[in-house]
Amino acid sequence: MMSAFRLSFVSLLIVLVNGCSIFSHSNSVERISSESGPVARASDGRYQNMFPGEKTYPVTCDENCYPAFEHLECSQHSDGCRFSANNEIPEIESGFTILWLGHASFLVTLPDDTKLLFDPVSDQFDWPIDWLHALNGGMTRRVPSWPDSATSGISAVLYSHLHYDHFNKADIAKLGNEPLYFVHQDTAGYLPQDGLDIKEVSWFSDYQLGSATISAVPAHHFNSRYWVPFLYNDDEKALWGGWLIENDGHTLFFAGDTGYSAHFKKIREHYGSIDVCLLPIASYYHPKYATWYRYVHTTPEDALTAADDLGCKVMIPWGYGNASWQMGDHSSHSPLKRLLKMHQKVNTSLPLVIMNEGESVSL
Numbered sequence: 534m535m536s537a538f539r540l541s542f543v544s545l546l547i548v549l550v551n552g553c554s555i556f557s558h559s560n561s562v563e564r565i566s567s568e569s570g571p572v573a574r575a576s577d578g579r580y581q582n583m584f585p586g587e588k589t590y591p592v593t594c595d596e597n598c599y600p601a602f603e604h605l606e607c608s609q610h611s612d613g614c615r616f617s618a619n620n621e622i623p624e625i626e627s628g629f630t631i632l633w634l635g636h637a638s639f640l641v642t643l644p645d646d647t648k649l650l651f652d653p654v655s656d657q658f659d660w661p662i663d664w665l666h667a668l669n670g671g672m673t674r675r676v677p678s679w680p681d682s683a684t685s686g687i688s689a690v691l692y693s694h695l696h697y698d699h700f701n702k703a704d705i706a707k708l709g710n711e712p713l714y715f716v717h718q719d720t721a722g723y724l725p726q727d728g729l730d731i732k733e734v735s736w737f738s739d740y741q742l743g744s745a746t747i748s749a750v751p752a753h754h755f756n757s758r759y760w761v762p763f764l765y766n767d768d769e770k771a772l773w774g775g776w777l778i779e780n781d782g783h784t785l786f787f788a789g790d791t792g793y794s795a796h797f798k799k800i801r802e803h804y805g806s807i808d809v810c811l812l813p814i815a816s817y818y819h820p821k822y823a824t825w826y827r828y829v830h831t832t833p834e835d836a837l838t839a840a841d842d843l844g845c846k847v848m849i850p851w852g853y854g855n856a857s858w859q860m861g862d863h864s865s866h867s868p869l870k871r872l873l874k875m876h877q878k879v880n881t882s883l884p885l886v887i888m889n890e891g892e893s894v895s896l
């Protein structure tokens with residue numbers, strides 16, 4: 534979706550606005566990096582994926598990928614849907630309670646009430662990108678309804694990358710400087726100056742937060758926020774990735790935006806089999822640039838392969854839904870239909886927990 538964000542004069546305006554925050558409180562930034570942590574940059578100073586190059590995919594849905602399902606009731610074909618079947622909750626007693634806030638946003642609560650907020654975007658894209666998209670008649674979402682608990686008493690906010698559907702300054706303004714902020718390498722400079730306590734963590738490096746260990750892990754994606762034609766772009770100048778949470782011997786993995794690559798196996802090598810996996814299944818479709826879209830976004834069947842690589846005991850899919858922007862999708866719930874179809878077809882024993890936005894589950 535890089536082209537959607539390449540909005541030159543608006544981006545320039547944002548840079549200027551960022552530079553004008555002379556009355557704000559400085560942030561504190563701690564860089565956390567283990568021996569295996571620092572990630573090499575290319576000669577032009579841009580980051581790269583851990584496993585670049587052409588990909589082959591073990592499984593691909595090639596026919597009848599979006600069948601109707603009895604327990605997925607839609608207002609139109611694959612759009613405006615509600616999943617009504619009871620999930621079979623596996624008895625893993627991980628202690629994680631997971632609230633899906635729509636698109637990529639999750640609130641994960643630990644047994645000691647530590648509250649971790651992932652990729653919070655509660656409304657449209659940051660201003661003025663939201664205006665421009667509204668004027669163009671595209672790239673707006675049905676705004677989800679968030680409970681007060683999603684923004685109050687938050688222990689830590691964790692970001693996967695800087696794309697507008699994952700990183701939103703308006704939400705940072707609402708959350709304030711009470712939570713810690715966890716970001717990937719060279720991202721801290723993008724947060725507004727408001728006395729924020731920022732932990733900039735390298736891949737495979739850890740931070741102890743109470744009883745929980747927070748680890749930054751790779752993703753196979755890209756990064757971009759600002760672009761001025763012929764003059765400037767920040768493509769891949771900040772790193773991207775997922776997060777691995779360990780608490781009381783149990784693990785939860787938030788993948789961030791990612792395509793399928795060998796990095797999933799690397800994560801399992803480091804941390805063992807994962808109890809709870811929050812994996813993206815959307816944004817892989819494009820009529821013209823299908824190869825690129827799948828390169829940086831897992832299809833539903835790629836997510837199932839990734840879950841197998843990770844040894845997930847349960848998978849919660851995200852990216853689809855009524856409150857999604859539906860970038861790179863046929864419709865709001867086409868990715869979920871494809872996931873349900875491929876889950877049956879590949880005959881995996883992996884438990885899926887399917888949620889509607891605003892629902893929570895304790896695993």
Ligand SMILES: [Zn+2]
Pocket residue numbers: 694696754755790
């Ligand atoms: Zn992205």
